Amino acid sequence: MSGTFVGMPAFPKAAHEAVNNPTLRGNLRHATHTIRAKREKAVAEVSDWAELREAGKRIKDHTLRHLDDYLVQLEESVTAAGGIVHWAADAEEANRIVTELVKATGESEVVKVKSMATQEIGLNEALEEAGIRAYETDLAELIVQLGKDRPSHILVPAIHRNRGEIRDIFEREMSEWGRPAPQGLTDTPAELAEAARLHLREKFLRAKVGISGANFMVAETGTLVVVESEGNGRMCLTLPETLISVVGIEKIVPTWQDLEVFLQTLPRSSTAERMNPYTSTWTGTTDGDGPKTFHLVLLDNGRTDTLADEVGRQALRCIRCSACLNVCPVYERAGGHAYGSVYPGPIGAILSPQLRGTTSEIDASLPYASSLCGACYEVCPVAIDIPEVLVHLRERVVQGGEVTREGNKVVLKPAKGHAAERAAMRAARWAFARPGAVRAGQRLASRTRRLHPRRLPLPGPGKAWSETRDLPPVPAEPFRDWWQRTQGSAK
Numbered sequence: 508m509s510g511t512f513v514g515m516p517a518f519p520k521a522a523h524e525a526v527n528n529p530t531l532r533g534n535l536r537h538a539t540h541t542i543r544a545k546r547e548k549a550v551a552e553v554s555d556w557a558e559l560r561e562a563g564k565r566i567k568d569h570t571l572r573h574l575d576d577y578l579v580q581l582e583e584s585v586t587a588a589g590g591i592v593h594w595a596a597d598a599e600e601a602n603r604i605v606t607e608l609v610k611a612t613g614e615s616e617v618v619k620v621k622s623m624a625t626q627e628i629g630l631n632e633a634l635e636e637a638g639i640r641a642y643e644t645d646l647a648e649l650i651v652q653l654g655k656d657r658p659s660h661i662l663v664p665a666i667h668r669n670r671g672e673i674r675d676i677f678e679r680e681m682s683e684w685g686r687p688a689p690q691g692l693t694d695t696p697a698e699l700a701e702a703a704r705l706h707l708r709e710k711f712l713r714a715k716v717g718i719s720g721a722n723f724m725v726a727e728t729g730t731l732v733v734v735e736s737e738g739n740g741r742m743c744l745t746l747p748e749t750l751i752s753v754v755g756i757e758k759i760v761p762t763w764q765d766l767e768v769f770l771q772t773l774p775r776s777s778t779a780e781r782m783n784p785y786t787s788t789w790t791g792t793t794d795g796d797g798p799k800t801f802h803l804v805l806l807d808n809g810r811t812d813t814l815a816d817e818v819g820r821q822a823l824r825c826i827r828c829s830a831c832l833n834v835c836p837v838y839e840r841a842g843g844h845a846y847g848s849v850y851p852g853p854i855g856a857i858l859s860p861q862l863r864g865t866t867s868e869i870d871a872s873l874p875y876a877s878s879l880c881g882a883c884y885e886v887c888p889v890a891i892d893i894p895e896v897l898v899h900l901r902e903r904v905v906q907g908g909e910v911t912r913e914g915n916k917v918v919l920k921p922a923k924g925h926a927a928e929r930a931a932m933r934a935a936r937w938a939f940a941r942p943g944a945v946r947a948g949q950r951l952a953s954r955t956r957r958l959h960p961r962r963l964p965l966p967g968p969g970k971a972w973s974e975t976r977d978l979p980p981v982p983a984e985p986f987r988d989w990w991q992r993t994q995g996s997a998k
């Protein structure tokens with residue numbers, strides 16, 4: 508993951524600051540509610556949305572089940588079309604491959620299409636260490652880069668910034684990176700967009716190397732697909748002489764017919780558009796048209812391990828639409844930075860602990876960064892049951908965190924820690940194995956019910972827990988006794 512997130516504290520601590528920042532909460536509330544309402548309208552226009560959602564889920568599941576075959580097919584198709592395929596097991600290897608490819612061109616700067624995969628591996632930082640400057644060209648990514656900030660949303664990485672803050676960043680930073688902001692820049696959207704356009708245009712025209720990710724890769728033809736709204740992606744994909752695409756191995760769809768489903772569900776779920784303003788596809792290289800050299804770096808970086816987990820693997824269906832972020836009550840209050848990863852919100856809470864493991868404080872806390880309300884599942888266009896995976900990952904964390912693989916099976920390490928919880932479970936096992944003891948305990952609880960405190964008096968987690976919950980009243984007569992008295996036999 509991006510180096511900028513390394514060493515993040517656990518989610519509750521990181522979220523605390525955001526929750527107490529009224530400007531941030533205001534920005535997030537306004538933005539998520541606006542996108543959420545638009546998405547709802549765009550989805551309601553499609554009469555067969557439920558069928559499209561089911562089709563998307565099935566296509567992804569089928570592809571993931573046969574991923575090894577489709578990856579080989581993709582490699583053959585890309586190679587046949589004149590592209591060069593590289594395989595990267597982890598972030599370090601991917602960064603090394605890309606850095607060497609850029610160095611081989613003799614260039615020291617690249618233009619970038621917005622890409623989650625390159626953020627995941629911290630590519631910009633790796634390039635910088637090698638003396639190569641990477642220019643983000645998506646407007647929101649540009650704001651994040653100029654502001655020396657971190658992305659806080661998958662689709663709208665600068666969602667935590669308002670227009671005034673963006674104007675200040677442009678005025679202060681643009682000259683450091685190239686063409687300065689125009690004199691007297693105001694915070695109107697048209698002026699801000701024009702400032703970015705002028706700043707970026709000279710970079711597009713100068714750059715010899717472009718770096719992208721891809722939303723989809725079509726195995727049957729070796730075609731890569733990028734969908735976007737600004738046109739910056741189209742510039743990066745067509746103007747440079749060399750194009751390097753870094754893509755997660757789960758982004759494959761078998762055929763163009765399969766792609767059709769996602770080209771309907773992705774725009775409506777993400778930007779609430781009927782179709783993306785720019786849908787760019789490219790297949791290898793073509794003489795006299797576009798880049799002369801095309802490299803595809805296929806990235807694993809924890810995806811194979813995720814695939815081996817029968818419950819958790821559904822996270823790999825994700826098409827990064829960010830609909831789950833926009834409906835999440837926790838994301839709306841905590842913001843994206845608290846998730847300590849380029850994947851924030853509900854999908855980040857299940858993806859990061861699987862890609863990175865649950866050994867760090869932040870990753871072990873992410874499965875708990877949810878109220879399990881299920882809104883994320885309802886809106887997900889590929890029907891990822893995020894609450895199910897969250898509960899599954901909580902089990903993993905409680906059982907000792909780490910997962911190992913034995914062949915194709917995922918095996919949890921033996922349980923350790925959480926002594927109080929395990930002692931409570933042992934006591935419950937003892938009691939429930941002895942019905943007489945349970946009956947005696949219930950009668951005692953009924954007789955002494957007026958003495959039960961409504962809150963646990965001692966300071967500590969027990970007190971905090973009971974302060975936010977209502978203890979149900981204990982009945983004057985246990986159910987078993989009532990049943991025996993009224994029905995005549997013990998159950």
Ligand code: SF4
Nearest residue numbers: 825826828829831887
């Ligand atoms: S989990 Fe579903 S809703 Fe969330 S970003 Fe991925 S595809 Fe979209």
